[in-house]
Amino acid sequence: MPPLFAVCAANAGVTALLGTGPTRLFPFGDAPENVAKPYAVYQVLNGVPENYMDEPPDIDEWNIQIDVYADTVSSANDVLKAMRRALEPHCYITRLGGTDTEPNTQLKTTSLDVSWYHPT
Template identity: 75%
Template structure:
């Protein structure tokens, strides 16, 4: 797995919005209940080894979805932009999600997908 959290937690633009020390970026959709807003979660959509003839893979391609939750559309978009700026130096952003409202919490949401080639 690529160092998604490490890269994001080291970026001043991300930590300005998601917090320093305890950066509110959680794996597998596991954000704590009553967490401060905004926050983001990420999940692996799939991983694919770079297969070669005659030797084992030395790189995997990871496709990861990041979901953002905020109290306003502007806040959700600000987090999306900060994450994008932090990650575009190390991977490819492959999808920018639409803004919506999460039905049960009424939080504003958006998302992005990334494709990250990472050595095994």
């Protein structure tokens, strides 16, 4: 797995919005109940080894989805922008999601997908 959390937690723009100790970026399904907003979760969509005919793979491509939750659309978009700036030097942004309202919590959401080549 690429160092997604480490990259984001080391970025001042991200931590200004998602905090430190802890940085509110969690593996999918692990966000604590009643966590402060905004926060983000990530999940691996898939991983693909870079296969070669004459040797084992030395790099894998990881496709990761990041979902942002916030009280307002502008806050969700601010987090999306900060995460994008932090991640772009390390991986490719392959999708920027739209905004929506989560029906159970009324939190505003947005998302992005990244494609990250990471050594095995």
